[in-house]
Amino acid sequence: MTDIVYLNGDLVAKDSAKISVLDRGFLFADGVYEVIPVYNSTPFRLKQHLSRLNACLMQLDIANPHSAIEWKNIIATLIQRNGGGHLAIYLQVTRGVSKERNHLLDANMTPTVLLMASKLTVAEQNIQSITATLLNDIRWLHCDIKSIALLGNIMLSNKARQSGHDEAILHRDGLVTEGAASNVFMVKHRELFTPPQNQLILGGITRDVIIELAEASGLKVHQQDIHIDQLLSADEVWISSSAREISPIRQIDDKIIGSGIIGPVASVLHSEFQAFKKTLIN
Numbered sequence: 331m332t333d334i335v336y337l338n339g340d341l342v343a344k345d346s347a348k349i350s351v352l353d354r355g356f357l358f359a360d361g362v363y364e365v366i367p368v369y370n371s372t373p374f375r376l377k378q379h380l381s382r383l384n385a386c387l388m389q390l391d392i393a394n395p396h397s398a399i400e401w402k403n404i405i406a407t408l409i410q411r412n413g414g415g416h417l418a419i420y421l422q423v424t425r426g427v428s429k430e431r432n433h434l435l436d437a438n439m440t441p442t443v444l445l446m447a448s449k450l451t452v453a454e455q456n457i458q459s460i461t462a463t464l465l466n467d468i469r470w471l472h473c474d475i476k477s478i479a480l481l482g483n484i485m486l487s488n489k490a491r492q493s494g495h496d497e498a499i500l501h502r503d504g505l506v507t508e509g510a511a512s513n514v515f516m517v518k519h520r521e522l523f524t525p526p527q528n529q530l531i532l533g534g535i536t537r538d539v540i541i542e543l544a545e546a547s548g549l550k551v552h553q554q555d556i557h558i559d560q561l562l563s564a565d566e567v568w569i570s571s572s573a574r575e576i577s578p579i580r581q582i583d584d585k586i587i588g589s590g591i592i593g594p595v596a597s598v599l600h601s602e603f604q605a606f607k608k609t610l611i612n
């Protein structure tokens with residue numbers, strides 16, 4: 331039962347929600363989004379998701395249509411109206427509806443706000459390993475903005491799927507950036523490595539949680555460039571995202587990673603992640 335969406339102040343059935351053909355999100359992908367995991371009806375790291383949303387809106391010069399407390403209330407209502415439990419809240423803000431299709435902006439546009447809920451399946455699963463393929467990062471140079479313009483990511487995800495893999499791990503000139511819909515971590519000699527947070531990757535909320543948990547448990551964390559050769563010879567590799575939490579990679583293309591089973595560091599951090607979630611939602 332996740333049929334109720336929030337659109338510009340109204341709670342309506344998904345099937346009857348309508349936006350204008352002149353919405354700049356529809357015409358130009360002129361907008362940003364968030365995916366907020368909800369465990370036992372409680373949003374996880376909401377403050378951080380709202381702060382990233384605000385930062386991305388600022389980068390696009392779109393006025394944030396709601397205060398933090400207003401967002402919280404909208405999200406709480408949506409969770410309740412969609413039956414609660416473990417959900418993923420999709421939140422999208424576009425620049426709004428223009429008078430005509432024109433690259434240039436109209437003054438004083440009212441942003442379009444859409445929120446939807448779907449089941450968060452990962453919350454009920456045990457840790458599972460997946461496979462990945464290495465692909466050239468063909469995207470633009472502002473991957474730090476959580477833009478709804480996801481054509482590059484879509485092409486890469488589907489290319490991975492077509493070659494039988496669960497995720498694409500992307501690189502620019504041999505340096506790993508991130509997954510098509512995730513951040514990337516590797517372990518070598520019990521130290522953790524992840525590419526630095528810059529304009530070439532999205533600063534993942536899950537990435538931050540993993541870094542915090544790893545540092546708290548005494549692991550050395552390096553946020554630095556990773557060459558694909560280092561990735562392929564790592565002891566462990568995993569991806570992280572709100573939708574997938576921590577997903578260990580057992581194989582990248584033909585190369586088995588480590589011993590091909592879920593590694594000890596991924597296992598421990600996954601358990602810590604589950605425990606951390608529970609402390610916040612109970």
Ligand SMILES: Cc1ncc(COP(=O)(O)O)c(C=O)c1O
Pocket residue numbers: 365483508509510511512513531532533534535536537570571572573
């Ligand atoms: C390209 C990309 N990088 C990283 C992430 C991980 O971000 P988060 O942990 O905030 O979900 C995502 C999530 O969808 C993503 O699409």
